[in-house]
Amino acid sequence: MGIQTTTATKEANAQKKALRDERRSHKPNAELIYPAKKLWEKLRLKELPKPERQQVMKEMMELITGKVQEIIFKHDMSRIIQSCLKHGNEAQRNVIAGELVGHYLTLSKSMYGRFIVVKILHYCQKYREAIIKEFYGKVRQLIKHKEASTIIEDAYSTYANAAQRAGLIQEFYGPEFRIFKVEDKKTLSDILAQNPTKKDNIMKHLMETLKGCMEKGTVEFSIVHRGLLEYFEHADAKGIQEMLDVMKEQAVEILHTKEGAQVAMLCLLHASPKDRKAMLxxxxxxxxxxxxxxxxxxxxxxxxxxxxxxxxxxxxxxxxxxxxxxxxxxxxxxxxxxxxxxxxxxxxxxxxxxxxxxxxxxxxxxxxxxxxxxxxxxxxxxxxxxxxxxxxxxxxxxxxxxxxxxxxxxxxxxxxxxxxxxxxxxxxxxxAENPSEATSETPHVLMSMPTDRLYKTLVQSDYKAPLAEPSLHFAKALLTKISPYLGFFAQQSGSSPFIVLALLENPETAEETKKALQAKGSAKGSITIQKELEKVVKGKPDNEFKAVRLILETLAK
DNA sequence: AGATCTGAAATGCA
DNA sequence: TGCATTTCAGATCTTA
Structure with a gap:
């Protein structure tokens, strides 16, 4: 306001403003809309100190309380309400949510209103149940609605508990389930078990609803995946074929969820060679x-x-x-x-x-x-x-x-x-690499995880399960490669002695390994590797060097 | 087979 | 909420 301007422009501006105010004042709720917009300018700032934001929210609530349902369907105001939901505290959010009870169905179908429903589902735990109940009876209609379908999916997949989910999906089964909700989170299996005579009717309705969803492009919704899975689990051969015709091209779109993947698996299972080819x-x-x-x-x-x-x-x-x-x-x-x-x-x-x-x-x-x-x-x-x-x-x-x-x-x-x-x-x-040249960067494969196990199991694969088919004769080849270091591998504290032990147990390499271990060891001493191993074990507790002990036991036989 | 790790969902708190 | 905490199940790693 304190900006320096020429008198001329000042007057022109004042005139404009007066005109604008005049026009504005004729709109309904004018005394609420313009102050609210002023406050909103502040409220939507990203970096507003907390106390100030609280103050703005307080003033805002004074303006809108009691009027929320009157203004919610105007897009500019619905944006403001959205901000209030985002920045308000729990009590303030609940005031807004409470005032909208009874309007959630209409809001969900409105291009702007649906964002309000998303926010309230998200923020107002207390009102989730009430909102979902407003959808009851209209699910089949809403799931095909351009705006509302995403709300139904959101409510189903993110906010509903097990019972509410069952309540929503039951409407896929036919008109009678719109009014009488089967309590205790009953699934289709439960319902069919109790009313076997209604099966044909239920399956017919389920099929029609799902077909509608396919056509309306809601294949990626998890509620649809759930419906499809239930359908496939209970349909007869003819019913499955009918659904397959609609589904086969879209199976690729549903396999991101657990149940969708199961449906895709069932499609492949039941499909004819020709349909499978199309799916592939x-x-x-x-x-x-x-x-x-x-x-x-x-x-x-x-x-x-x-x-x-x-x-x-x-x-x-x-x-x-x-x-x-x-x-x-x-x-x-x-x-x-x-x-x-x-x-x-x-x-x-x-x-x-x-x-x-x-x-x-x-x-x-x-x-x-x-x-x-x-x-x-x-x-x-x-x-x-x-x-x-x-x-x-x-x-x-x-x-x-x-x-x-x-x-x-x-x-x-x-x-x-x-x-x-x-x-x-x-x-x-x-x-075959020299183990003494190994570094911590590239440790020797026989002395580090998980490769030590791989080699040991491969050595064993000639003579004990799991067998290589046909045999690889891996042990024989390995022994040739590592014979210079056999004594070294045999006396480590890690797992490499177990590989030596396996070589000793493998009928293809037993003799040769035994001979090598009973021969003179490395250049420094004149004693046999066997003697070296005995030294290693001597005086150590029983639970240490178990593999080395086992090697010695086997040699003693 | 059992210990441990990890990520997700549920819960509690400010 | 946002944040931390807890709990739980499933997956992964372990070791003689």
Whole structure:
């Protein structure tokens, strides 16, 4: 106000202002809107000291209290209310939320109002239940509404508790569930168990609602995934086919959630060869991404289980995996995809629940897939084996040093088909390094985790489970490579003595190892390695150097 | 198989 | 809220 201006402009400005004020004063709630806007200017500042913000909020609340529902549908005012929700304290937020009770349905459908609903769901715990109850009876309509659908999804996935979720999704089952909510968070399974006669009707409604969602582009909502999963779990063959026709092209969009991934798995399971082909085609561009997803990777496993056309699988899916093999092998979830091809449903790598989930589909697979499971998986393995072997041969150190990728190395050595020698040679080359030249940066593979275990298990793979098929004769080759340091490895306090012990137990290397240990040791002394080991153990507590003791016991036999 | 770590969800506090 | 704290389950690592 204290700005220096010429008299002329001053007058002009004053005139303008008067005119503006005149016009404004005719609008309803004028005495509220303009002061509120002034306050808002301050309130929305990012860096406003706390006491000042509290003061602004207090004044704002005095203005708007009792008027919230009158002004909420004007966009400028709805922005102000949004700010109030953001910056107000709990009591102030609850005042606003309380005044809007009864209007949440309309607000959710309004372009501006829906942001208010999002904020209140977020900030006002106390009103969540009331808001969700306003949606009851209208869920089927709202889920297809352009603005309101996101609110329903938000309420369902983020704010509703188990009972409220059930209440929302029950409306997918038909009109009668709009009014009478089945209490105690009943799922479709529960409801069908209690009213078997209503099944046809319920499934029909569920199907129609879900189809509507597909068409309205709400496939990515978790509430829809839940509905789809329930549908697939209870539909008959005909119903499943009908849904598949709508779904097959969109399966790729739903596999980011737990239930969505399960639906995609069921789609693959029930689909005809032709539909499977269509599904693979839509997934091809995203294969690597899917492999690395928490839930998506399970869809890959299911694909390996059910698609009979392994040539198509190789071209559309495995070729994409091969391109990014190292990346996938090192990934938390991606490695499971590769491990599944190598080791099948090993509980070592797949949780019991996931194995059960896959096993549950095997009965259906008997009808929907023709190829023998063993033949199918060996064909996939044949395709991917050469890439795995050459990956290990070229990136040996990088892969073995990471615990997760090490699993892939291990299973490849055991199960990959074709010539594994390049990988064997690369692993042997690392083991053959002089242990005294190892540094903390690059420790010797037989004396550091997790590679020590890898080598020990490979030594054992000739004679005890898990067996390499066919045998790698890894022990024999390893013994030749490390014989100069055998005595050194045998007397360490770490895990390398266990590798020597395994060499001693392996029938292929037992004799030679025994001979070597009973021969004279390193250059400095004239005593045998066996004697050196006895010295190491002497006077030590029983629980130390256990492996060294075991070596001595075995030698004594 | 058991110990440990990690991340997510639930809870409590200011 | 925002923040810390707690709890819990699942995943990972361990070691003889």
């Amino acid at each position: 085609k839509t997934m091809k561009p995203f294969v690597v991404k899917i492999c690395k997803e928490e839930y998506g990777h399970m869809v890959m496993l299911r694909m390996f289980d059910v698609v009979d056309d392994t040539v198509l699988m190789s071209k559309a899916i495995l070729a994409e995996i091969v391109k990014e093999m190292e990346d996938i092998a090192k990934d938390k979830y991606g490695r499971r995809v590769i491990l599944y091809l190598l080791a099948g449903r090993s509980p070592k790598y797949i949780s019991p629940q996931s194995i059960e989930l896959l096993a549950k589909g095997d009965l259906v697979r008997a009808n929907t897939s023709k190829k023998d499971a063993a033949v199918r998986s060996s064909e996939l393995l044949n395709y991917i084996s050469p890439s795995l072997i050459s990956l290990i041969a070229t990136k040996t150190r990088a892969l073995t040093s990471e615990p997760l990728a090490c699993q892939v190395v291990f299973e490849t050595m055991l199960h990959a088909t074709g010539d594994r020698q390049p990988a064997v040679d690369a692993l042997l080359a690392l083991a």
